[in-house]
Amino acid sequence: MAYETIIVDVEDHVCVITLNRPEALNALSKELLDELAEALEESQKNDKVRCIVITGSEKAFAAGADIKMMQDKNFSEVFLEDLFTNQADRISRIRKPIIAAVSGYALGGGCELAMMCDFIICSDTAKFGQPEINLGISAGLGGTQRLTRFVGKSKAMEMNLTGRLMEAEEAERCGLVSRVVPAKKLLEEAISAALKISEKSLLTTMAVKEMVNRAYELPLAEGLRFERRVFHSLFSTEDQKEGMAAFSEKRDAQFRDR
């Protein structure tokens, strides 16, 4: 499918989706979010794809929801059209692993999109923030909820209330990102992580994604029970037999997603 606001490239089991509205620092317009949701759903269906990377440009992962698109909207319009709900739900329903590769600005909806991914690798130039307060609104795609779970109440409250941006080093220190890499190597590092994930059993990577995400939704006892049961169920797969046989035979496992 031809897209106007994103570039989709599938190679070696990895789908790289590049947000591509350079004139607006990849601001998340309705069209971009619709196309992104569509491309992710296509990747979910495409048997060749085993891991997805979402990235932007060197200057901006995404500078937020498109302010010009929202400027003239009133409450009844955004409420009735349920602004962002459809796309956010579609993105959150993707079951294959998604890595955000963030360089430059990840602000407002951009920071929130990165947090919707399964983990974030960022460049040393990355800047995260929830500056919606400066526009007279709040975050609306997870900036008060996911950010609080990732970095704790104090930092999340400060960022949401003051609009302060967080640099890469601080983002790594407080657990918002998994790793900081030099800007020039960002995509290479993200793809290399995606390729590692692609070598595993897709059954297992999809199950693990679901299990870790449950940690944000369930009380600990329920989460541990869920984890134990899924762990048990993975013993019913051919890939468990293959993985353990390969270990014993000192060779690489050949997973078949069964």
Ligand code: CAA
């Ligand atoms: N929406 C629409 N257009 C945007 C945009 C956005 N979020 N961010 C940047 N742009 C546009 C600018 O209007 C500008 O376009 P023109 O050349 O046509 O004027 C172009 O991108 C380049 O931007 P700047 O000239 O501002 O670039 P800069 O380097 O001087 O500043 C910046 C960069 C600090 C990121 C600044 O652009 C900025 O503050 N952007 C807005 C950030 C923001 O408030 N994000 C939150 C949006 S609301 C939201 O996301 C709600 C939600 O939770 C869902």
